[in-house]
Amino acid sequence: MNSIRKIEEEFLGLNHRNVGYIFPSNERKHYKLADDKVESKRILELNDIQCARTYAVISKIGNIPGVLEKMKAYKSLAIKPANGSGGEGIKILRKNQDDEWTEGGKVVDEDALHLYLANIIMGVYSLTSTDKILIEECINPHNCFHDIFPKGVADFRVILYKEEIALAMLRMPTKKSDGKANLHQGGIGIGVDINTGKMTMAYDGEKYTDHHPDTGAKINGVQLPFWEEILALSLKTAKHFPLKYLGVDIVIDKLQGPLVMEVNVRPGLGIQMVNKQGLRPILEKIDEKIKEGGGVN
């Protein structure tokens, strides 16, 4: 009985998240600022929030060949459906010595590439009927996490409520996840103490550990690099988006440091599991603080 009450008091469920936080904090018309990566990029760039450089946006199938021609000026590309979710439909292309586009070491057939791009516009990866293609600079992950796991890209998820940081986690790839950091694709979540910027524990969807499951590298107590910058970047993002309950995804680039990759209007609730910490008391405290006139820090 007690534990049931404890769960109810601590953890935020989907119903409560939607009715209590997303709906009152985020106006429906602003959802697209997060859902549509082209729109998010526009706001990020407008407000000088560090993010990957946009190379091109394609919204008509007829423009695909022309844009692809121009893209030959770059060495690597990240291609994303503007309205894709959960990392779906994202393609990373790199040039080889013969100036051909390759994906995962294999040369990409030009027809296949056209079809893939046309499919994005036809809305295959999005719930909308048609979509846009966002082509941007390809991030070179910083080697700060190489000791823990050397492959793929680790990324941060920070949940902000009323421009205050609520919870954060670091998502890291594993052997099983094939370079991807998503929890449901086999990546692990690492809890973060937002006051100190230290990692707490790793969670693989089933159990908690204090080390990376593949490399065995120690995790708990390790200080995160760029923590202050990450906090500042998240807060700056929250400030410039009219969404008052949001998730900000951040990666660390080798040269540029922390960059905002994505803004999420319906951030998942798994972050509570990763941190072994419920969102309810945190969000309530933020509300109280603002009521008392504490305002934004």
Next chain:
Amino acid sequence: MKKLTSLPNIAALLSLIAVILITVKVYRGNFHLTEYEDGVEYALTYDFDLQQGEDKKYFVKTYLPQNSNRQEIKLTSNKHETEKFEEYVLGINKVGEWSGEKATKDNIQCSFHVTLFQKRFEVNESLKLNDITAKNTPYVEPGVFIESEDPEIKTLAARLKGKRTNANDILTALFNYVYEMPKQSLKELMTAKEALEINAASCNGKSRLFVALCRSLDIPARVVGGLILNEERKKTSHLWAEVLINGKWIPFDALNGYYAFIPINYLEIYKGDEFLVMRSADLAFDYNYAITKVQRNASFFEGFNLYYISEKLGIGVNVLSLLILLPFGALIVAIFRNVVGLKTFGVFLPVLMAISFISTGVGTGIIAFVGVLLIISILHYPLQKWGVLHVPKLVVMLSGIVLLMIVLMYSGLELGISAVDGLTFFPIVILTFAAEKYARIVVEEGFGNATKVLAQTLVVTLICLLIISSDAIFLITMNFPEVLLIVGALSLMLGKWIGLRISEYRRFGWILS
């Protein structure tokens, strides 16, 4: 404190309005709560064409079905130009007679509303032959076409009886003999003896032979005439037999193999070895029996209910009931998603699938769904490999499914399998959409996750089916469409409900343990 227009107030108001409307309806009268028995209803029309060139007396006589404990008859109309129509009792039957004296060209349309109920008959297994035999009753005397005194028939009856003394055993022996005799579709009149000689008979020969065999053992029996009601126009009437056991007439149909039983759609029109239609000579005559099934009107009230709307607008009761059950089903799905935390393919798909399963039957429905899933998965693989664009891909899948359906229907037709009849347009399209969603989730989240969602969708679908196919819900919604206001109120409350979903208790509770 709370505003008058706050959500809980509005929800309460909606419920209150519904309760008031329902109460008013109940108290205002017009309340005729009928005993709702599982019956079937038909509209039956005697369709007679008659023509006579000169002024001369003529008549057309036929038996009219009568009320009994297994059938309720209402004469709904009797259109004719013939001068005279009389209804009179002849023995235990009722006759309708149209007659006139002038040259005529008439079309008689005499319609009945027929409600049939399934009745059970039992033959007490301990009865001896002596307990059911009788003397001095016309039902053991031979008839013109029922030659029960014929030596051959008597010998056969005696042989079939053998040393048996149990009444049930003897009847079974007689019945089986006649039942196993080859069938013949000849429509002409055949007497008991003729049937025996030819050793093949249709309903009338077999019924007479069975009655003759019974009578020759002094078991009172008679033939009964009527119609097997199916949705069709036909000329064929049917004859079966009845045996008097313990003061009750028990039906036997030796053609179709019904022993002490007749199916619900047997309409009894007359008793005794008579002709269903008689007419004066020189009358050019043609006839048909037109039968249509009628959805039972189980309305409790006059006025505002869906039966009334259905009747006045000529929309089928089934269509209207599906319409009103749709929000009911959707509310159930919503509860499963938001309170229990099950994942389903969309909100309406489980309801639509449940409705599809109503029309196909659960067994056929699930088999069809698995079939559709297989085809979609098989088609999915090459289409994905070739990188076919999404929308054309859907069209290819739908074409494949529909083509297969047509092939199945055709082969079902050829092989005489009727199970594919229910797989009409609506269920197939719905099942195809569900299968496509499944295939999509397989690609996006993997086979395991997709199958989990599929299983949850099926669970919700079946629960939905259980609820929306219940008689109680059906009668309530049809009679009190006002309950939709309550559905609305509940949905509003659900829309503001912020409790943890049951699945989340497990999800988060695990951390604490």
